Amino acid sequence: MANNPKVTVFSARRVVTLDPSQPISTHVAVRNGRIIGHGGPEVVGQFGGTLDARFADKVIVPGFIEGHGHATDGLMWRQPYVGYFARTAPDGSRQGGFRSVAEVVGHLKAIEATMPPGKPLVSWGFDPIYFDGPRMTVEDLDIIAPDRMVVVAHVSGHILNVNTKVLIAAGFSADSNIDGLVRGQNGQLTGELQGPAVMGRANRATGDGGLLRELDVAGLRDYGRIARRVGVTTSTDLANAMTPANVAAMRTATAEPDFPIRLVPAMRAREYSIEDGLARIAELRKLSTPTLQFGLVKLVVDGSIQGFTARLRWPGYHNGAPNGLWYISPAELEATVKSYHAAGHHLHIHTNGDEASELATEMIGRAIEAHPRADHRHTLQHCQMADSGIFRRMKTFGMCVNLFANHLYYWGDQHAKHTMGPSRVRRLDACNTALASGVPLAIHSDTPVTPVDPLFTMWCAVNRLSSTGVVLGDAERITPAQALHAVTLGAAYTLKMDHLIGSIEVGKYADFAVLDDDPLTVDPTAIKDIPVVATVMGGQVFAT
Amino acid sequence: MTIPLTVIGGFLGAGKTTLVNHLLATGAKRWGVLVNDFGAINVDAALIAASDGQTMALTNGCVCCTMGDDLGDGLAAMAARIPPPEHVIVEASGVSDPWRIAQMALIEPGFNLEPLVVLVDATAFPAQLDDRWTGDTVARQLAFAEIVVITKIDLADAAQLVMVHVRIAELRPQARVIETAHASLPDTALSFTPPARPQASRFHADDVTHAFPTQRIAADRQFDRDRLRWVLGMLPASVLRLKGVCLLGGERVLLQYAAERWAFTPAPEGLANGMVAIGTPEMPDLEGLFEEAR
Known part of the structure; x- marks a missing residue:
């Protein structure tokens, strides 16, 4: 028996589990911060638990995972x-x-x-x-x-x-x-x-540092508050310099008993030579805890589409602006990808323009040919302009994608008018093509660029409405179930944490988002308006 | 006094770091070098007096510093050194547009923007230009180059070398082109106006003849602000630099102009009124044009 045999059973109107052997339950039993069982009311007796009925009229879903966020949001x-x-x-x-x-x-x-x-x-x-x-x-x-x-x-x-x-x-x-x-x-x-x-x-x-500031414990606590209020129980910090100060702040904050999220920082590779970076990430991995997981390595290939610094293939920017410049040369990208890949690490690569996505895919393909390796889960982040051809190659090479669905709402009109034009904008953050191609999918906010709010991100991927109410690419809509998967198990998969989080299955952490209504059954245009009532992280309840 | 500042661009592998390593090792001048990272800097350990990861001071008086996104930060730190460097070199990253970096120096009153030097690899340049992923970057790096240095000529045959010259001339006919085997230039190639007594260099290089004529422009009378702006907008591409103190709106200001971009900053003490233009042999007589602005 575990050191704390006490079992708590949360009851709910529905528990949307994403457990393929029982997708919908009403009760979930928790012991030692982990899920020990789920099902109907019989679960209470089966595990000798105490019923906690405070969410009896609510809907429990797996805790949301922000697969591309920045903890600097807490400093802003x-x-x-x-x-x-x-x-x-x-x-x-x-x-x-x-x-x-x-x-x-x-x-x-x-x-x-x-x-x-x-x-x-x-x-x-x-x-x-x-x-x-x-x-x-x-x-x-x-x-x-x-x-x-x-x-x-x-x-x-x-x-x-x-x-x-x-x-x-x-x-x-x-x-x-x-x-x-x-x-x-x-x-x-x-x-x-x-x-x-x-x-x-x-x-x-x-004397202002802009976005690239050092994290501190108070800022991380604030980021935790922001994230848990929208149902997030795990968040990446996707561009971390991994300075001693940053690492110390993260270790302190995530060890606090009331810190409400698991943090998954990615090491910014450009801060280090390849040799030093390989040594640093290996050393960081040893510091991982259940609430702080190291292992991701971040590369940046181009800039942003709306800043006209992304690398686009022909015909380039719709308004004729010159193409962006590479942030890393193709040869350096190839060498960097090969080195981290060969050493067994996990790459998350920022690509906005379709030429950047094409290049990163090519270089991962070359790395795999040189060093065959299953289950690497290298992920393109943003990947906003990829077409079906790029997604097919990504599938071939076993890559994942995390699409920036919030862009559809916040910049979709700008992309239609100025950057991508009326035809290409239909494939902006092409969630359906990614799934149809068999590429594992997550969707994200890039907070603080847009606010972290996975229900809103789901709403974007499901409805594809710009902020002026225009539908951008009806055929790229995905279903609410696919969108829920993308902000839970799908995101967990891109982080190599799908054995720990992302669904409500026996053995996983008891991380839940408690919602006022079921995102799978409400009117899809109302998904973003569902109130988040609470989160549960490792069995601990955080009321919002 | 202002410090000469040379920005060195060029694609990955063109020899920028080799050049920087040469400059630091020889220490013919008290060079101050700004680089993106120390990774490739390779000077004899015995030459390093102190290093803290961001600044490397050498026993020969040279200093090498890393720069962040803000060139101004790095330049301010250079100017504050005691003694300050005699000449500052900025090594642009292999994928950046060196002209975007160089023009930021126009608003640094303490520095004098020397020619934009772009290195090209004799064995790789045409292929880089034709590469679907690197062609536009390499072409953009050449667009405002004033001295193009062809490196590794010992590894290229005559036909290859002719093709390199042709491709450079297509992209940037205004540039002066220098050939070298090992990116080991005499430091005279890093300035518009070579020193009166060329400094001894233990490196072989071709004899450098300077094809940059200069003109003095009188600045003892007030310029009209709008008309001066109009004149600056009219200057032909053969005018590479214009620098000096002039009278504008009742103030003495320092004007720095390079390739259709310019900046006015408050004139430092000790600089006399008067401007100097540096250009290619095609530069027309500018006095008449500037008369329009008085």
């Missing part, structure tokens, strides 16, 4: 959020939802009034693409505070708006003519900075 909320779409802060408050430049300026002005002098005001999540009227200008931000540096970072991650004080500190003059400085009709700088070169300079002037 130390600065004001100024986005178009409202999102939930760690404390549960709803933030943002601004519909005009004036609303953003008003909100920042109120915050500025409470700040001590001298400290820069840096806000994030600005998303003006749905605003009518003129773009944000340097004058708008000078109104907020002429004597304080003011920065408004766009949600896309590729643009900043700044005030005059930042322009001066960064050395950007009204007469400068370098790439990335946007000018108005009058030839003056608008305060909009595009691209890493000019943005990096502004960040240096303000």
Whole structure:
């Protein structure tokens, strides 16, 4: 017998198990944080358990898995959020939802009034693409505070708006003519900075680190709060430098008894030479615990589609923008993939444009020819433009995919108009083609790029509606059951954790999301509106 | 005084790191080198005075530092060194567009942007240009090159070498082209204006004749802001650089221009009014054009 023989049996209106031998139950028995049985009311007697009926009228599903998120989401909320779409802060408050430049300026002005002098005001999540009227200008931000540096970072991650004080500190003059400085009709700088070169300079002037900050324990706790509120019990942190400080923070936070999620960080390979990276990931794997699993290695092949830094095949960007540049040369990618593959590691490769997906698939194919290896589960992350040909090759090479379904809603209209055009946009995040090709599928939010919320991500994959209500590629819709699989067992598979999490089966961790309704039976357009009542992680209940 | 700054680009394997290793090892000048990572930097261990993973100081006075996404950070750290480097070299990553890096130096008043040097591998360049995955990257790296260095010529036959010259001329006719066997250039190839007394180098290289004529442009009278901007927009591609202090809107400002991009920054103390243009032999007389801006 285990050291704690006490059995708790949770009863529910339905338990959607994803256990092929019994897909639907009403009771699930938990011992020592693991599932010992599930079925009907008889489970209580079978395992001698105590009935916990607090979820008796709710629906229990496997805990959601965010297969591509960033724990830096927990750090973002130390600065004001100024986005178009409202999102939930760690404390549960709803933030943002601004519909005009004036609303953003008003909100920042109120915050500025409470700040001590001298400290820069840096806000994030600005998303003006749905605003009518003129773009944000340097004058708008000078109104907020002429004597304080003011920065408004766009949600896309590729643009900043700044005030005059930042322009001066960064050395950007009204007469400068370098790439990335946007000018108005009058030839003056608008305060909009595009691209890493000019943005990096502004960040240096303000002392703000942008997205690449070191994690800390408080930030991880906040990320845990954000994630569990939307039913997540396991999340990746998909681009982690694995500095000693980052690793220490993760080990401390995930060892706390009330930390509500399992964390799966991926080591950013570009931080290391291949040799050092192989040594680092081998050493990290030994530190894995039930709530902190190391082993993933992250590679980045290109940039983003909406930032025009992704690598596209012919005919390139719909609006004629030049192709993005590789983030790693094809030869270096081949060498890196081969080295990590040969050493038995598990690659998660960021590819947005279809040329990047094609290249990464080719290089994995070459690695497999050189070092045949079953069950590697190398996964393309985002893979937003892949067509059926690329998915067929991915299947051939035993690859997995994690598609960025939230893009359909947040940037789908932009992709139809500017980046992919009206035909290719139908295959944006082609969930159905992936499944039809036999490629194991997960879907994700890339939080904080878009908010973590697996029910919303499911809704995107099922309905494929853009934020203006246009259906993008009806034939690429998947069913609610397929979408639920993609945010549970499908995601677990891409992490090589499907023997531990992702379904409600005997022996697995007792990780559940408790919902007010069943995503498999509600009107599919209402999946995103189902309230999350609680999560259970390792048998421990976290009320939301 | 401003510090000369040379950005070196070129695709993977073109010889950028070999060149950097040569510069550091010889220490003909107090070089300051900015690289993406130390991985390939290979200097004699006896030459390393101190290294902390981000900065490597050498006993010959040279220093090598890693840079992040923000070139300005790396340049500021270089300028703050005591003594500062005599010449700063930035090694662009093999897949980056070196011109995007070089133009950021236009807003660094403490630095003087020297020619954009792009290395091409004599044995691989045409194939890289024709490769479906690398062709556009390699072509883009050449687009604003001012000195193109063909490396590994000892490994190429005459016909290959002619083809390399043809492909370079198609992409960037304005560039001066230098050939070398081992990416071991004399440091005069890293500046527009070679020093009066060429410095001794123990490396063989072809005799470097400088084909970059210069012109002085008077700047004792006020320029009109809008008309100066118009003139700058009109400059032909044969004008590679324009730099100097001029009077604009009642202020003394430092103008730095390179390939259709420019920046004005407050003029540092100690620089006299006046501008110098550097161009290819096709550069027209610019005085008349600038008269339009006065």
